[in-house]
Each structure stands twice: as structure tokens, then as C-alpha cells.
Amino acid sequence: MLTDPDLVMSYRHDEADLVPYGTPSVVVRPRTTGQVSAVLRAASRHRVPVIPQGARSGLAGGANAIEGAIVLSLTAMNEIVDIDTENHIAVVQPGVVNAQLHRAVAEKGLYYPPDPGSWEQSTIGGNVSTDAGGMCCVKYGVTSEYVIGLEVVLASGEVLHCGRRTAKGVAGYDLTSLFVGSEGTLGVITEVTVRLRPAPEPALTLVAVFDTFAAAGAAVSGIVRSGLQPSMLEVIDRVTLSAIEAYRPMDLPTTAAALLIAAVDSGSRAPDDLARLAATCHEARAADVYVASDAAEADALLAARRLAHPALEQFAANLFPAGGGVMVDDVAVPRTRLVELIEGIERISTEHGMVVATVGHAGDGNLHPIIVIDRSDPVSIAQGQKVFDAIMSLGLSLGGTSTGEHGVGLLKRDWLAREIGPTGLKAHRSIKAALDPDNILNPGKIF
Structure with a gap:
């Protein structure tokens, strides 16, 4: 239990500050x-808000504390x-x-x-609390497709077990799916049972x-129409390419307007599938198409994509030394509307005179426009x-x-209301009132 003011201060917010x-x-x-149960029983008795936290790497304020609350940090589990x-x-603990x-x-x-x-x-x-995705979800899906069972501590301190370890099962309401993506507003997840797959072929x-x-x-739309199923289909724009190259030089083509990284892990079909992907990119007027020479080069490309966020934070700091920062968006559209979104x-960036860097999981129609601002x-x-x-x-x-x-967190509450x-x-x-009648679990988040 931490009460030292300097230590407590570091738990105030996630990446959405x-x-x-x-x-x-x-x-x-x-x-x-x-121990989680004991904390929630005490909090419920005294009606003190409880904010569940993990690594605080979220980007929507879902783990942001409120004044006087108990922060329940689960990283030690x-x-x-x-x-x-x-x-x-x-079967794993949440930390x-x-x-x-x-x-x-x-x-x-x-x-x-x-x-x-x-x-x-x-x-x-x-990941479970926000139903996180990732680089491979174009083929393999998001977190909810792999969570089959949960142990959850409710606001009352009672421990709920939901889901199963069997390959199939439909007994009762699907409470497991209810808690996935609930951002700590319905209960505190203390154990997760996930489905695994056999290791795929090298990509x-x-x-x-x-x-x-x-x-x-347009190349992404063509790939989707073709029926190909890449294991990765990521896009990086020019601003992000330049930021990554400045952050960690790796000879990226920084004059390109966009880079598309695609991978296939279809075993013996992979060479033919990759050739079809290359042909589709050429049809969409790709200036160049390169095939990674080995696994190390492929891993380096994926590593470059993962550097987008820290690279753009450094880019913002260099652009605005007094207080450069970023606002990270997360919008998904039907894949047939991806070009319109891009x-x-x-157009919005130009009209408002703001730098907007865009990366994303193009194969899912899910882009992350990252707005560069001066916090000062x-x-x-x-x-x-x-x-x-x-x-x-x-x-x-x-x-x-x-x-x-x-996830929604604090950042997108108004937009969720418009959407649903x-x-x-x-x-x-x-649902919230049924499971958390005193509204002590992560109050104010999502809606």
C-alpha cells in the first residue's frame, strides 16, 4: 500500500494526460x-471510488484516477x-x-x-479491459476472440467465475464477453483464461x-477484394516514417507518402500469396515493392511500426520544445471506406493547419491519426x-x-453517446447499476 505523495502522484493517469x-x-x-476482494469490500462499505490500473499504457484515460480514490494497481499479479x-x-493473472x-x-x-x-x-x-487488437488482428482477430473465461471481483467484493475451459459451451448469459472491453467499470479482473493457437508458419x-x-x-481495398488473408497489413504515412527514422535510423524511405507492410503466414502457399499481394500493390500504382530477404529484416520492419508512438512523441517535443505532445485518435471504418477516411x-489536417501523422491497421480499416500539439x-x-x-x-x-x-475511457465518452x-x-x-449499484468502480469512464 503506497501513501507517499511522490509515489502516489505517478499513478494519476495513463498516456492520456x-x-x-x-x-x-x-x-x-x-x-x-x-486481497482484491478485501479492498473492494472496504471500498463498497465506505463508498470510496476504486480505479483499476495495469501498466497505464492506455491512450483514452480509462485508467485515470479521480481525487481521493483508491488506485488498485494489478501489476504485481x-x-x-x-x-x-x-x-x-x-490461465494468467492480469499483470x-x-x-x-x-x-x-x-x-x-x-x-x-x-x-x-x-x-x-x-x-x-x-488488453482484456479494452478489448485490445494489434498488428495481427487482420487475420487473427482481437482479444475478445481469445478470452474464454474470467475470474472477476465485483464491487461488493464477491468473486465471480464466468466462462469455461472447454472448446465450446453456451450455459447461461455470456458474462465473459460482457466484462471484456468494460474498462474496469463492472468488476476487477483477477484471472484470465485464453485460447491459444498452434504456432503459425514463418511469415x-x-x-x-x-x-x-x-x-x-486503394491497395488495401484491392487486397481485401482479392480474398487474400494477410497476417499483417499495416500502413505508415510520411510524417511517421520521418519521425521513426529520426528516432531510430533504419534507412526507411522517408520521401514516400505512405508505406504498406504486409505479411502472409500461409505455409506452402505463402510465396504465391505474397506474389499476389505484390501484384495488387503494383495495380494500385505502388512506386516500389520490396520483399524482406529474411526473418530478421521482417522483424525490423515490424519493430519500426511499433516505434510509431514514441517516435511521434519525440517529433512533437522537437517541434514544440516548450511542450510538444500528441493526441492519439483511434477510428475504424468499413474497409471499403478506408480511402475516404484517409x-x-x-483534408482536415490541411483545413486546420495542424500536423496529423497517421498509422494503423489498414487491413481492419482501423487508423490512428496522431495530432501533434503544443501543450504550452x-x-x-x-x-x-x-x-x-x-x-x-x-x-x-x-x-x-x-x-x-x-477503448472509450474519458477521451471518447461524448462520441460513444453519439454512436450508440x-x-x-x-x-x-x-448493466452498470446492476453490477455496481454504488458506482464505485472506475466512475465516470465510458459514459
Whole structure:
């Protein structure tokens, strides 16, 4: 239990520090479900808000503290409880880091697909709470498709077990799916049972260089129409390429308008599939298409993509030495509307005179426009918010959603309300009231 003011201060917010946050009265770091239960029983008795936190790598303010709350940091619950190689499942505590689970199951010839960009930092509990995606979700899907069972401590301190370890089962309501993506507002997840897959074949990777960002989007649409199923389809724009190259030089083509990274792991079909991907990129007027020569080069390309966020933070700091920062958006549209989204983001950036760098999981229609702002200038912050809102509005107008994988948190509460409407909000509030009648669990988040 941490009460030292300097230590407590570091638990005030996640990566979304431009939305409200307060200073908690205490930080508790439990190691067992029983300890979590004891904290929630006390909090419920005294009606003190509880803010569950993982690695605080979130980008929507879902882990931001409120004044006087108890922060429940779950990072010390970091045990891989079981890897069942025969049934292809793993049981883990919420503080297990995503990459740690990947490597542990890989040693046994298995694969846990969800891999957010922050996989070396983000925890499984946080991934489940936001239903995180990642680089490979174009083929393998997001976190919710792998969570089959949960242990959850409710606001009352009662411990709920939901889901199963069996390959199939439909007994009762699907409470497991209810808690996935609930951002700590319905209960505190203390154990997760996930489905694993056999390890895929080694992937073959290519990079396509485009003179316009829209052409890269057209290539993605062509790949989707072709019926190909790449294991990765990521896009990086010119601003981001330059930022990554400045952050960690690796000879990226910084004059390109966009870079498309595609991979296939289809075994004996992989060379033919990669050739079809290359042909589709050429049809979309790619300036160049390169095939990675070996696994090391392919891994370097993926590593470059994962550097986008820290590279752009450094880019912002260099551009605005007094207070450079970024606002990270997360919008997903039907893949057939991807080109319209790309063109709209470029138009909004130009109209508002703001730098907007865009990366994303192009194969899912999920882009992350990253708005560069000067935190020391209220005008810049306000202008950045206008750009953020304009991109949100565009995404919804194209039949999209306000968040593809980062969650709602505080950042997108108003946009969720617009997306799901009054009846949807009423349903959300009814569920919240049933499970957390005193509203002590992460109050004010999502809606």
C-alpha cells in the first residue's frame, strides 16, 4: 500500500494526460484475488471510488484516477498460472505483460495472437479491459476472440467465475464477453483464461512504397477484394516514417507518402500469396515493392511500426520544445471506406493547419491519426481538439466506430453517446447499476 505523495502522484493517469485526472488517496498493489476482494469490500462499505490500473499504457484515460480514490494497481499479479498444451489454453493473472505470454507459449509451440503496439509494456488485464487488437488482428482477430473465461471481483467484493475451459459451451448469459472491453467499470479482473493457437508458419513480408496515401488505401481495398488473408497489413504515412527514422535510423524511405507492410503466414502457399499481394500493390500504382530477404529484416520492419508512438512523441517535443505532445485518435471504418477516411484526414489536417501523422491497421480499416500539439499553448490544444472531433465525426459518417481498440475511457465518452444513442446509453447504465449499484468502480469512464 503506497501513501507517499511522490509515489502516489505517478499513478494519476495513463498516456492520456490531456483529459481530466486527480490524485488518489492511496495506491494498493494486491498479489491475490483475496486481497482484491478485501479492498473492494472496504471500498463498497465506505463508498470510496476504486480505479483499476495495469501498466497505464492506455491512450483514452480509462485508467485515470479521480481525487481521493483508491488506485488498485494489478501489476504485481503477474503469474502465468497454467499453459495447457493439450487443450491449447493458458490461465494468467492480469499483470502478465502481453509479450511475456507470447514468448512463454511460443516455447511450447503455441501462439497467442493479440499483439498491441505496446506489447512489451501493456498487460493482459489491460488488453482484456479494452478489448485490445494489434498488428495481427487482420487475420487473427482481437482479444475478445481469445478470452474464454474470467475470474472477476465485483464491487461488493464477491468473486465471480464466468466462462469455461472447454472448446465450446453456451450455459447461461455470456458474462465473459460482457466484462471484456468494460474498462474496469463492472468488476476487477483477477484471472484470465485464453485460447491459444498452434504456432503459425514463418511469415513472408513485403513493403510497398506509395506516392500518395490514398493509393496505399486503394491497395488495401484491392487486397481485401482479392480474398487474400494477410497476417499483417499495416500502413505508415510520411510524417511517421520521418519521425521513426529520426528516432531510430533504419534507412526507411522517408520521401514516400505512405508505406504498406504486409505479411502472409500461409505455409506452402505463402510465396504465391505474397506474389499476389505484390501484384495488387503494383495495380494500385505502388512506386516500389520490396520483399524482406529474411526473418530478421521482417522483424525490423515490424519493430519500426511499433516505434510509431514514441517516435511521434519525440517529433512533437522537437517541434514544440516548450511542450510538444500528441493526441492519439483511434477510428475504424468499413474497409471499403478506408480511402475516404484517409482522404478526409488529409483534408482536415490541411483545413486546420495542424500536423496529423497517421498509422494503423489498414487491413481492419482501423487508423490512428496522431495530432501533434503544443501543450504550452491553449490555442494549439483547442485546435487539436477540433481536429480530433472532425476525424471522429468523419469516421462515424462513413459507418465507422469511435474506437477500434483503444477503448472509450474519458477521451471518447461524448462520441460513444453519439454512436450508440439514448437507448444504448440506457442499456449501458442499467448493466452498470446492476453490477455496481454504488458506482464505485472506475466512475465516470465510458459514459
